[in-house]
Amino acid sequence: MNATPSSSDFILQVEHLSMKFGGLIAIGDLSFQARRGEITALIGPNGAGKTTVFNCITGFYKPSEGMITLNRKDGSSYLLERLPNHEIPARAKVARTFQNIRLFSGMTLLENLLVAQHNKLMKASGYTFLGLFGFSSYRQASAESIELAKHWLEKANLVDRADDPAGDLPYGAQRRLEIARAMCTGPELLCLDEPAAGLNPKESAALNELLNDIKDNTGTSILLIEHDMSVVMQISDHVVVLEYGRKISDGSPQSVRTDPRVIAAYLGVDDEEVETVLTEVGDEAVIEQLDTGPDSAHGPGSSASMMAGPVSDSVEHADQGERVTVSRGASKAAQVDARARAAVASKPVKPVAAAKPASPAPAKPTGRSPTPKPRGGRK
Ligand SMILES: Nc1ncnc2c1ncn2[C@@H]1O[C@H](COP(=O)(O)OP(=O)(O)OP(=O)(O)O)[C@@H](O)[C@H]1O
Numbered sequence: 001m002n003a004t005p006s007s008s009d010f011i012l013q014v015e016h017l018s019m020k021f022g023g024l025i026a027i028g029d030l031s032f033q034a035r036r037g038e039i040t041a042l043i044g045p046n047g048a049g050k051t052t053v054f055n056c057i058t059g060f061y062k063p064s065e066g067m068i069t070l071n072r073k074d075g076s077s078y079l080l081e082r083l084p085n086h087e088i089p090a091r092a093k094v095a096r097t098f099q100n101i102r103l104f105s106g107m108t109l110l111e112n113l114l115v116a117q118h119n120k121l122m123k124a125s126g127y128t129f130l131g132l133f134g135f136s137s138y139r140q141a142s143a144e145s146i147e148l149a150k151h152w153l154e155k156a157n158l159v160d161r162a163d164d165p166a167g168d169l170p171y172g173a174q175r176r177l178e179i180a181r182a183m184c185t186g187p188e189l190l191c192l193d194e195p196a197a198g199l200n201p202k203e204s205a206a207l208n209e210l211l212n213d214i215k216d217n218t219g220t221s222i223l224l225i226e227h228d229m230s231v232v233m234q235i236s237d238h239v240v241v242l243e244y245g246r247k248i249s250d251g252s253p254q255s256v257r258t259d260p261r262v263i264a265a266y267l268g269v270d271d272e273e274v275e276t277v278l279t280e281v282g283d284e285a286v287i288e289q290l291d292t293g294p295d296s297a298h299g300p301g302s303s304a305s306m307m308a309g310p311v312s313d314s315v316e317h318a319d320q321g322e323r324v325t326v327s328r329g330a331s332k333a334a335q336v337d338a339r340a341r342a343a344v345a346s347k348p349v350k351p352v353a354a355a356k357p358a359s360p361a362p363a364k365p366t367g368r369s370p371t372p373k374p375r376g377g378r379k
């Protein structure tokens with residue numbers, strides 16, 4: 001029997017997180033957890049709120065509501081929404097990369113990785129003088145920093161280009177350098193915002209290898225925003241799906257990939273196709289999934305439902321009396337929900353004796369690729 005996971009099993013707990021920009025609710029009552037040592041993917045269509053979640057976790061935005069708890073290996077816990085920005089990497093050990101690459105393009109690869117260790121080196125230099133006079137403590141710290149930088153250049157398969165300017169690297173190599181730079185800060189949680197954006201299949205494979213290496217050999221947990229399904233499905237242990245700032249699915253890659261709400265909302269099903277998807281996936285399976293809730297190993301705690309809140313077409317903004325209207329019927333996930341519930345309501349109730357056995361029936365073959373092409377362009 002599996003023991004109930006305790007909070008120390010989770011490196012990150014996001015509870016009832018909301019972020020409002022004027023009248024726009026970018027994130028609405030979002031709850032999810034990321035397990036220590038795992039790769040947790042945050043996916044969703046363009047504008048779903050993924051980067052906003054990262055910005056709340058890493059202190060770029062202060063959330064309008066909610067709690068973000070970071071549990072470190074040593075047992076200490078931090079409420080990230082209350083920590084000053086600069087303490088989030090230093091004390092809570094959270095590092096991130098950005099959707100748009102942010103390297104020092106005129107500096108060499110090695111220098112980029114040394115800059116990431118600036119705090120450690122400044123401390124060792126006694127904030128200048130120990131460094132100026134070449135004290136041994138500073139020389140040792142300096143040598144250690146170079147060793148760590150070399151270690152991550154090797155892991156990222158970039159050591160041959162250590163002395164080249166970062167701006168001269170191809171795109172995929174720049175992405176790996178950003179990850180190497182983040183790893184030089186010794187993070188316990190690494191947040192990666194679309195690291196595979198713009199990568200060719202070979203570069204994507206190299207990225208997968210690097211992320212798996214980090215997961216297997218450093219104990220660093222990874223929170224990954226990604227549109228590239230080949231990356232998400234191959235390396236994630238757990239996937240959380242957002243649509244219009246709301247969580248619409250949460251579970252293993254396999255369960256999320258066959259969740260009709262995800263197919264409808266994220267994978268680009270046209271309005272008229274929603275019904276076809278329901279039929280193809282098998283309405284029995286849909287209804288069962290809607291009724292059973294999230295994967296118990298990863299799903300939110302008892303305080304949060306699988307849907308963080310009802311997905312509606314318009315949202316009230318109580319503070320300012322504003323109402324923001326998302327186009328009517330915009331949420332494909334909501335359409336699937338509504339139709340599945342209508343199907344449940346109209347279904348004749350079976351007598352108890354005729355009830356199905358406990359083990360679920362295998363899903364009907366759909367003939368549809370479970371990972372259709374994502375909708376919308378990439379930024
Ligand atoms: N600083 C801001 N001010 C106003 N609105 C914002 C701000 N940041 C994000 N938003 C809005 O919040 C919503 C979510 O944006 P976000 O960038 O988090 O989406 P995303 O899921 O990362 O999308 P993408 O996949 O395109 O990167 C969008 O409607 C966006 O316009």
Ligand SMILES: [Mg+2]
Binds near residue numbers: 050051099
């Ligand atoms: Mg984004």
